[in-house]
Amino acid sequence: MDLDVHPVGERVEVEGVGGEGEPGSVGLVAVVAASVSDLRRAVAVAGELPRAAHLLVAVEYVPAHLGPLAPVPPGMDEWNDLYELRVRRVGRRGWVCEAFFPGGTGAAEFLSAVVHGARGRRRGSGTGFFGGLHGRGAGAWLPGELSARGAPASGPVEMDRVTPVSDVVLRLDEGQGLPFWEDVEVPALDRYTAEAAYRPAAGTPDRAAPRVYGPDPVGRIAPVDERLVNPSGFRPESGGPMGLLTVHDGNVVLYDGRKIRAEVPRDGTVTDAGLDHVRDLRGVRVDWSENTGTAMVRAVASLAAGGVPLVGGPVPVWAAGLGEELSELLSSTEEEHLADALRREEHSVRLRRAALRAHGVRARWRALAAEAGLAVPPEPRVSVVLCTRRPGMVGFALAQIARQRGAEVEVVLALHGFPASLPEVASAVAEYEATGRPLVVHEAEGDTVFGAVLNEAVARASGTLVAKWDDDDWYGPEHLADLLLARTYSGADVVGISHSYTYLETLDLTVRRTSFSEMPHKGILGGSILADRGILEEVGGFRPRPRAVDSQFLLAVGRVGGRVYRTHGLGYVLRRSGEGHTWNVDLGYFLGGRTEQWTGWRPSALLEGVPEPFGGRRDAGR
Structure with missing residues (x-):
């Protein structure tokens, strides 16, 4: 029997089973x-x-x-x-x-x-x-x-x-x-x-307007299964052929110029296997010339959720179920822009954000519950743990956290060896508290090792999730939101980002490393760790060591059977200055391998600029 056509709610009866005196x-x-x-x-x-x-x-x-x-x-x-x-x-x-x-x-x-x-x-x-x-x-x-x-x-x-x-x-x-x-x-x-929904009524043209239930066009179509249809397996190369999502013999198909890669069923389902077969494509152009209703709309939403770079010009009215943000993104980039690997990946990240937030199963059912009048539970709170020995960097780091969007945030600020009464610290804390977000300040003894200070800060956190934050690195406003998305679709205990951008302060040089992301991998940046409270308890927290606490934590997660997932690193720039780092490697480490280099400070567009530091230290961001 075909399980896709059997109605949910109708039991399958088998003769001779389940009755009185019959086997169960x-x-x-x-x-x-x-x-x-x-x-x-x-x-x-x-x-x-x-x-x-x-x-x-x-x-x-x-x-x-x-x-x-x-x-x-x-x-x-x-x-x-x-x-x-x-x-x-x-x-x-x-x-x-x-x-x-x-x-x-x-x-x-x-x-x-x-x-x-x-x-x-x-x-x-x-x-x-x-x-x-x-x-x-x-x-x-x-x-x-x-x-x-x-x-x-x-x-x-x-x-x-x-x-x-x-x-x-x-x-x-x-x-x-x-x-x-x-x-x-x-x-x-x-x-x-x-x-x-798209069956024409009697006496109407073949391509009639869809019948609808529900006020929101996005909520009229089945969601995308983000646990499997997601960016996992994304390839950063941009040299593959372009695909075309179009209509052939009445069916939606994905064509690569030589053959049909996939035929989309009437309900628009795209699977993890289907995504894996199109990962080599540079991108996909969407042909909106024929109204196919749910099949095209849901297929486009699925490909976008999977991180496939899509272009397609203006979205027709009949495809309003995509949602405004995703529709605008489809017409924001031209096909020739996808030849540049960086611009292609930036476009992919924007698409996956919009698609997963609007069309994921969890997002759809929270919206359905709200429509039905249910009390929707709040999103989990993220406790951002910021441990610093540098009073002059407190305002810089707090300004980075304050501009985070798409996440419920609490900050635990651990001052390692200096008091909160220092003028630059007090003014920065006061400016952050004026935003209305909760802030906990902990003054740690200067002779306490770094790993122990981190544990003291985690003990004062109230969030379901704990995010580690470095005081001198640059974070885009979607940094935490991207980690939360990755946590949802990866099923990982710990998520973080790949090491993409580094600013070498002494050379005034920005370096971008080509690295694979969107995969289970313990190689994530320590300043981007987002962990469940449960896994922190399982491994006993951070090791009480002065350095290498991030790598040791990730090793411990692996030893207890935890899963670490690495998402993209385009919204983050690691700052490398002359001193003050717990990760001791020379500059040659950052310049070797497959890298792109630019004179000056040149981040990805996803970083969205730099906020002014809190507390009046306008030079801290330099």
């Missing part, structure tokens, strides 16, 4: 998918399948940046009945996983464990509420979520003792209309399926 499980359930994205989409539908003694999952293509199809067992002894587990590679990129449970187990639970194993340690940030689904293709709206439950077309929602199993239900209308929703406790939202 079938012998075998096998799920075959083309990609891990398809497998995540099937989790919600698999909840309608019967229990099985033998479960087999096969995925035809798993990109290299994902792990093998080895499941992560649940944490409450649900698998004590497991008899045998097999994982094997099939062909070059395929995997098969089999499990045997004599007493039977649920297919959805097993699929969830398998996709979690392929993605790494963390499951990612939750929404704080449970979503229910009804209708064909509903799995695309909440992929990989074991908490997603099917609901009858008219309700009511199933109860777990005295609590509904869902807080809000999304119903998909196939064009015939939906019955009155009868559940007075759980709200329901209605959307058309991709086919029904």
